[in-house]
Amino acid sequence: MCLGVPGRVQQWIDRDPLFARAIIQFDGVARECHMACVPEANVGDYVIVHAGVAICRLEEAEAARIFEELDRVDVLGSTAKDARPKE
Amino acid sequence: MKYVDDFRNPEQARKLVEQIRRRATQRWVLMDVCGGQTHSLMRYGIEAALADCVELIHGPGCPVCVTPSDAIDAAQYLALQPGVILASFGDMLRVPGSQQTLMNIRARGGEVRFVYSPIDAIELAKQNPNSHVVFFAVGFETTAPATALAILHAKKLGLENFSVLASHVRVLPAMEALLQDSECRIQAFLAAGHVCTVTGYQQYEQLIQRFQIPIVIAGFEPLDLLQAIWEAVGMLESELPSIVNCYARSVRPAGNQQAQATVDEVYEIADQAWRGFGVIPHGGLKIRQQYRHFDASKRFKFEQVMPLASSMGHDICMSAEVMSGRIKPPQCPYFGVQCTTEHPLGAPMVSSEGACAAYMLYHLRGTSIS
Numbered sequence A: 001m002c003l004g005v006p007g008r009v010q011q012w013i014d015r016d017p018l019f020a021r022a023i024i025q026f027d028g029v030a031r032e033c034h035m036a037c038v039p040e041a042n043v044g045d046y047v048i049v050h051a052g053v054a055i056c057r058l059e060e061a062e063a064a065r066i067f068e069e070l071d072r073v074d075v076l077g078s079t080a081k082d083a084r085p086k087e
Numbered sequence B: 001m002k003y004v005d006d007f008r009n010p011e012q013a014r015k016l017v018e019q020i021r022r023r024a025t026q027r028w029v030l031m032d033v034c035g036g037q038t039h040s041l042m043r044y045g046i047e048a049a050l051a052d053c054v055e056l057i058h059g060p061g062c063p064v065c066v067t068p069s070d071a072i073d074a075a076q077y078l079a080l081q082p083g084v085i086l087a088s089f090g091d092m093l094r095v096p097g098s099q100q101t102l103m104n105i106r107a108r109g110g111e112v113r114f115v116y117s118p119i120d121a122i123e124l125a126k127q128n129p130n131s132h133v134v135f136f137a138v139g140f141e142t143t144a145p146a147t148a149l150a151i152l153h154a155k156k157l158g159l160e161n162f163s164v165l166a167s168h169v170r171v172l173p174a175m176e177a178l179l180q181d182s183e184c185r186i187q188a189f190l191a192a193g194h195v196c197t198v199t200g201y202q203q204y205e206q207l208i209q210r211f212q213i214p215i216v217i218a219g220f221e222p223l224d225l226l227q228a229i230w231e232a233v234g235m236l237e238s239e240l241p242s243i244v245n246c247y248a249r250s251v252r253p254a255g256n257q258q259a260q261a262t263v264d265e266v267y268e269i270a271d272q273a274w275r276g277f278g279v280i281p282h283g284g285l286k287i288r289q290q291y292r293h294f295d296a297s298k299r300f301k302f303e304q305v306m307p308l309a310s311s312m313g314h315d316i317c318m319s320a321e322v323m324s325g326r327i328k329p330p331q332c333p334y335f336g337v338q339c340t341t342e343h344p345l346g347a348p349m350v351s352s353e354g355a356c357a358a359y360m361l362y363h364l365r366g367t368s369i370s
């Protein structure tokens, strides 16, 4: 249940606030999901779906930030402050 | 696939492992709260790769595992009532109650169906107007929006033959209960990314204030988890506990307010029994009075289910010790012997998010980060 996999919004079916639905494309499978909790999602956005209900829209800019962060880890990792190698 | 493959890059994962090793001056004890994270940590060999500098203990974040046997017994009782169709998630069908599983009940003629979403149970109710469909709702804050939405749909559609047997749990009170335990060894938490997606993380401040414990919100891919561990170790080394969000592509500080409003409309916070933990104050959700028409616990009178002659004897299961992190699954004497994924004795071996299943699937196979 908690292994929410990202899927791409392919097509809106219903934009009613309560019964909102869209076709979401997951890795190889398209599935109809409920969108009442993520009404702002646009076609092309990625969402996380739990038990048939989308619970968030993934932020592309934030996703990119992890890789910047990883570069920082590389730099920090080699500084004296953070690199305290164990014996 | 986007948001998946990038976060599984083995070369970057190895670098992060190396940096975590260099950063840690002692072996720190971290708890991953969510069962999905436990599976990723095992599947990608992260636990093994960091074994010398980080001990990962696995928390209670498997909803199937913490559902009390009373609730499962109640679901079984309902499934045996004439005219009732009991629907739930697939994993719930194999989890033992006090005597047997919903699968056993199905074999005895009970109408038990598994559904992917609580809202599919609404369809089932529409297709079976002469039956009453009960959805057995378990899960954390991630799943509560879906069951709340199902109830709102039923109300709007005027469905008379649908109700929910709710056994929803809340993570924060369980984390608090773990920290209050005098034998608690947890030094930092990897908080559950999808729970925080719904709830946000402002409420964790009080835990940090009270217990001086670092909390890092983690996703589910190897790089997400490794980055979170790197941050947790950093905070532990610097003795500056705080909260760091390493899953910002999904988690905003205030969470998904639309989802929260949906849950809040239908449910209220209540004390809740957790399997293996006992009653946790504010540890769950119950259906509000104004939605009692859709509350199976109000619509049905419960009696005990008659046990099968060959009851499962699962009381020997050490799930409480496993889910509070006191033991690792292989330390359970039944692990891999009497208890396997084919013949599970307890919920942590049944569930796709259970720690015992994760160890059975990946530990024995010796998966590695490369």
Ligand code: SF4
Pocket: B316, B317, B318, B319, B322, B329, B332, B333, B334, B335, B336, B339, B340, B344, B345, B346, B347, B348, B349, B350, B356
């Ligand atoms: S190995 Fe089986 S019996 Fe032991 S704790 Fe896990 S589920 Fe229970």
